[in-house]
Amino acid sequence: MLVIAGSALAIAAVAAFSLLGGSQPVETTTVALAYRSQNVTLLNATGYAVAQRKAAVSSKGTGRLEWLGVLEGSRVKKDEIIARLESRDVAASLSQAVANVKVAQANLEQGQAELLDAQNALKRSQELLSQKFISAASHDATVARYHKAKAAISGFHAAIAAAQANQQVAQVALDQTVIRAPFDGIILTKAANVGDNITPYSSATDSKGAVVTMADMKTLEVEADVSESSLHKIKIDQPCEIQLDALPDLRLSGVVSRMVPTVDRSKATLLVKVRFTETDPRVLPDMSAKVAFLSKAVSPEEKAPLVAVQPAAIAERSGKKVLFIVKDGALTQIEVIVGEKVGELVAVEGVKAGDKVVLNPSGKLKDGSAVTLAKK
Numbered sequence: 009m010l011v012i013a014g015s016a017l018a019i020a021a022v023a024a025f026s027l028l029g030g031s032q033p034v035e036t037t038t039v040a041l042a043y044r045s046q047n048v049t050l051l052n053a054t055g056y057a058v059a060q061r062k063a064a065v066s067s068k069g070t071g072r073l074e075w076l077g078v079l080e081g082s083r084v085k086k087d088e089i090i091a092r093l094e095s096r097d098v099a100a101s102l103s104q105a106v107a108n109v110k111v112a113q114a115n116l117e118q119g120q121a122e123l124l125d126a127q128n129a130l131k132r133s134q135e136l137l138s139q140k141f142i143s144a145a146s147h148d149a150t151v152a153r154y155h156k157a158k159a160a161i162s163g164f165h166a167a168i169a170a171a172q173a174n175q176q177v178a179q180v181a182l183d184q185t186v187i188r189a190p191f192d193g194i195i196l197t198k199a200a201n202v203g204d205n206i207t208p209y210s211s212a213t214d215s216k217g218a219v220v221t222m223a224d225m226k227t228l229e230v231e232a233d234v235s236e237s238s239l240h241k242i243k244i245d246q247p248c249e250i251q252l253d254a255l256p257d258l259r260l261s262g263v264v265s266r267m268v269p270t271v272d273r274s275k276a277t278l279l280v281k282v283r284f285t286e287t288d289p290r291v292l293p294d295m296s297a298k299v300a301f302l303s304k305a306v307s308p309e310e311k312a313p314l315v316a317v318q319p320a321a322i323a324e325r326s327g328k329k330v331l332f333i334v335k336d337g338a339l340t341q342i343e344v345i346v347g348e349k350v351g352e353l354v355a356v357e358g359v360k361a362g363d364k365v366v367l368n369p370s371g372k373l374k375d376g377s378a379v380t381l382a383k384k
Contacts (some may be wrong), residue, residue: 031380032378035366036364036366037318037367038363038365044311044314045306046351050303051238051241051242053299054232056294057228058228058231059225060224061191062196063222065189069098070206070207073204075091076201078220079198080198082195083194084189086189088189091220092186093206098181098182102179109172109174109175111171112167116161122160123154126153129150130153133146193224197221199217200216223293225287226287232280233278239278242267242280244267246263247304247305250262250282250284250299250300254290255288259311260286261284262286264282265282265283280299282299315357316354317354317356320367323369329356330344333364334365337380338377338379339377344357
């Protein structure tokens with residue numbers, strides 16, 4: 009009898025300890041940041057940031073790269089010199105072409121002098137012929153000389169034009185050894201180094217085609233694949249909210265720019281391009297992005313994040329709304345002010361994002377209670 013009584017007392021003591029001071033198993037959830045745009049989101053899609061103006065910059069001519077003035081991340085302006093190829097041979101050709109122009113101009117001056125002499129000789133010959141001091145044959149020779157000198161002038165002008173055209177060709181060849189930025193942008197990749205052979209129209213061994221790849225960051229857009237069954241929710245100029253995986257706390261506004269009129273059969277999706285209406289210098293090409301297509305635009309005041317929890321985490325004690333924060337195996341009861349609903353969550357004031365709170369708290373829980381996390 010004593011043994012049975014002792015066992016009963018031990019069981020009662022354990023039960024009392026469990027009810028009064030033992031750890032109770034609870035489920036928890038995390039206080040999160042929520043955005044009001046969730047209330048007006050019609051559709052979510054994923055995609056990548058893509059620069060619509062992008063170029064692999066090279067030279068039209070071939071040669072060895074002798075100077076490169078940019079690195080990855082360098083910002084350049086339109087027509088700014090990026091690199092130069094060796095140009096001694098084309099510079100020599102230009103000098104030769106310039107000299108040929110001067111020779112042609114000198115020939116013209118000589119021809120003009122001969123024409124002037126022929127004109128004077130013709131005048132004298134006409135006077136002498138009128139006085140019958142010379143024969144008609146001699147006068148005809150003088151006339152022929154004049155016409156020949158006059159015709160030579162046209163040939164000299166044509167020679168000058170041809171020499172100037174050759175000079176222009178040589179100048180263009182020299183200009184092609186200077187590689188310039190085609191537009192304002194930023195250097196993304198560097199494909200060649202000083203000493204590399206640049207051959208844009210060849211695939212020769214150890215040769216390079218492009219010198220650098222650059223993009224205009226002002227033309228960044230998000231390309232997102234949207235299921236064809238959801239296309240009725242999207243239209244041109246529809247407001248959007250863009251979130252980048254690399255910058256989770258950043259929400260940028262955008263609008264639907266265009267919809268590519270081709271459906272991908274394999275994925276049953278359509279490519280939708282979303283233009284940024286807000287920019288951030290940290291946004292880079294090929295960053296992963298999430299796009300929320302909205303039913304209406306979100307004002308700047310509504311973009312601020314709200315601290316929110318699942319409604320099931322909110323309890324009522326003595327007529328007040330409270331949350332039970334779990335820390336170091338014990339509960340801390342915090343009175344909160346409940347606000348608007350944001351998606352599936354409810355905005356609250358009095359706690360901060362990241363706090364772990366009890367989900368579906370029972371009436372037995374109170375401030376200071378010891379708890380353990382329930383196994384799922």
